Amino acid sequence: MATKQVTANTSAQTIATAEKHKKCRITAINVDNQYSSSIKLTLQDIFTPDASHGVSSPTEKTITRWVRTIGNGTAYSADQNELADLVCLGTVKMVASATSTDCIIVVNYHWE
Amino acid sequence: MITQLQPLFKSVSTQVRPEDLFLTKGSWVRFSDRFDEEWCSGKVFEVAEEPIIVPYQISYVLPGDDYKDVDLSNATNGVKLYPEKQYVLYQMAVGFKPGDYLVHIFIPGTKYVYELGDTDMYPDVTDASKKYLGAKTYKDSPADAPLLFLYAIKDMAAFTFRFYVLEGVDYEKCTAAFQINKCQLTEIEEPTEEQLEKALLIRYYDELTGF
Numbered sequence: 001m002a003t004k005q006v007t008a009n010t011s012a013q014t015i016a017t018a019e020k021h022k023k024c025r026i027t028a029i030n031v032d033n034q035y036s037s038s039i040k041l042t043l044q045d046i047f048t049p050d051a052s053h054g055v056s057s058p059t060e061k062t063i064t065r066w067v068r069t070i071g072n073g074t075a076y077s078a079d080q081n082e083l084a085d086l087v088c089l090g091t092v093k094m095v096a097s098a099t100s101t102d103c104i105i106v107v108n109y110h111w112e
Numbered sequence: 113m114i115t116q117l118q119p120l121f122k123s124v125s126t127q128v129r130p131e132d133l134f135l136t137k138g139s140w141v142r143f144s145d146r147f148d149e150e151w152c153s154g155k156v157f158e159v160a161e162e163p164i165i166v167p168y169q170i171s172y173v174l175p176g177d178d179y180k181d182v183d184l185s186n187a188t189n190g191v192k193l194y195p196e197k198q199y200v201l202y203q204m205a206v207g208f209k210p211g212d213y214l215v216h217i218f219i220p221g222t223k224y225v226y227e228l229g230d231t232d233m234y235p236d237v238t239d240a241s242k243k244y245l246g247a248k249t250y251k252d253s254p255a256d257a258p259l260l261f262l263y264a265i266k267d268m269a270a271f272t273f274r275f276y277v278l279e280g281v282d283y284e285k286c287t288a289a290f291q292i293n294k295c296q297l298t299e300i301e302e303p304t305e306e307q308l309e310k311a312l313l314i315r316y317y318d319e320l321t322g323f
Contacts, residue, residue: 021170090173
C-alpha cells in the first residue's frame with residue numbers, strides 16, 4: 001500500500017502516476033479542512049485510451065471518480081463502502097475548489 | 113494449438129503450481145501432420161534443455177461497448193510473442209486480470225476458435241447474447257493461476273485476442289499476463305509406441321474448429 005499527502009490546490013495534485021499494467025485502487029481518503037471555508041475536492045483519473053475499433057485516434061480523458069465537499073473546521077474519512085469500487089486506470093490527481101495549506105488530504109492506495 | 117484446464121482445477125489442485133503444468137526437459141511433443149512446416153509436420157520431439165519461462169503482459173484501456181484486436185504473432189503490428197527459429201516451441205500460459213471485459217480468440221486472423229456447429233452460433237460482440245459465446249474472462253484463466261495455454265512455432269498463423277469492454281462501463285483496462293515457456297526441441301527420428309502415445313499432440317489450427 002502507498003500513501004500520498006497533498007494540500008488543497010486548484011491545480012490538480014498528483015496522487016499516483018499511472019502504471020501500464022495495473023489499476024490503482026483507492027483504499028482510504030482522509031481530509032482535515034482547517035481552511036476558513038468549505039472546500040470541494042475532486043479525484044480525477046487521467047489517461048489516454050488505446051486505439052480501438054470505434055476510436056482510431058483517442059485523446060486524453062479526465063474522468064471524475066470521487067467528489068466531496070468538506071466543511072470548514074471538519075475532518076472527513078471516506079469509509080469502505082464509499083470507496084469499494086473506486087479504481088483508477090491512469091494517473092490519479094486531486095483538485096480542490098480553493099488553494100490552502102490548511103486543508104490536508106491523505107490518500108491511501110495500492111496497485112492491482 | 114490451445115488447451116484449457118477446467119476452472120475447478122485451480123481450486124482443487126492445491127499442490128500444483130502453474131510452473132508444474134509447463135513442458136519440461138524430457139517432455140515429448142508431437143505435431144499434427146496438418147502443419148505445413150516440413151521440419152515439424154507429423155514429427156515427434158523431445159524438449160532438449162530445461163525451458164526458460166519469460167513473463168510478459170499486455171494492457172489496453174478501451175471504452176465501453178468497443179473492442180480491440182491484438183495479433184500475438186511477430187507480424188509488423190503484432191505483439192511479437194512467437195519464436196523466430198525452427199525447432200523452438202513457445203508454450204504460452206495466458207491469464208487475465210479482473211475487469212469488465214471479455215476476450216475472444218481467433219486463429220488465423222478473424223476465424224473463431226470457440227464456435228458451435230450451427231452457422232449462426234459464432235461469437236459476435238454486437239449481439240447481446242453471442243458476445244458471451246466462447247468468450248474468456250479472468251474467471252476462466254486468472255492472471256495469477258493461468259489455465260489457458262497457447263502453442264506457437266516460427267511463422268505459424270497468428271492468434272488474435274479480441275478484447276471487448278462491456279456496455280455501460282466508461283473505460284476498462286484489459287490486461288493479459290503471459291508466461292512464455294521457451295522450449296528447444298530435438299527430433300526423435302524413430303519414436304516408440306509409448307512416445308507416440310504420451311507425447312503432447314500439437315494440433316493445427318483448423319483441427320480446433322469445424323465440428
